[in-house]
Amino acid sequence: MKLIYTNENRIMVLNVKNVLMSHGIDVRLNNEFASSASGGLAPFDTWPEVWLLNKGDFDKAKQIIDSISHESNLESWQCNNCKEENDQSFDFCWSCHAENT
Numbered sequence: 001m002k003l004i005y006t007n008e009n010r011i012m013v014l015n016v017k018n019v020l021m022s023h024g025i026d027v028r029l030n031n032e033f034a035s036s037a038s039g040g041l042a043p044f045d046t047w048p049e050v051w052l053l054n055k056g057d058f059d060k061a062k063q064i065i066d067s068i069s070h071e072s073n074l075e076s077w078q079c080n081n082c083k084e085e086n087d088q089s090f091d092f093c094w095s096c097h098a099e100n101t
Contacts, residue, residue: 002058003049004050004058006048006050013029013050015068016065019065020064025057026052026054027051027061029048029050030049079093079100080098081093081096084096
């Protein structure tokens with residue numbers, strides 16, 4: 001087994017796990033519920049982890065994860081109404097609900 005991805009955000013880790021599995025890559029999730037031990041361990045030691053079951057899948061899995069990361073780094077936009085910064089995924093301003101024009 002080989003560690004391929006970890007993040008403090010459990011949702012991000014579960015997303016990576018699901019995407020890799022949808023591409024036919026066998027993975028295992030570790031530390032899914034370890035956050036309750038964070039008082040006795042360093043916080044990053046309790047982050048959920050995605051482990052590859054087959055080391056030969058590493059290059060393919062890394063490319064998939066990199067493409068996910070690239071897609072999440074899309075350019076944000078500023079609302080013309082309230083000047084609030086919004087993530088690219090929003091069609092409407094999260095603050096004032098004005099449409100992205």
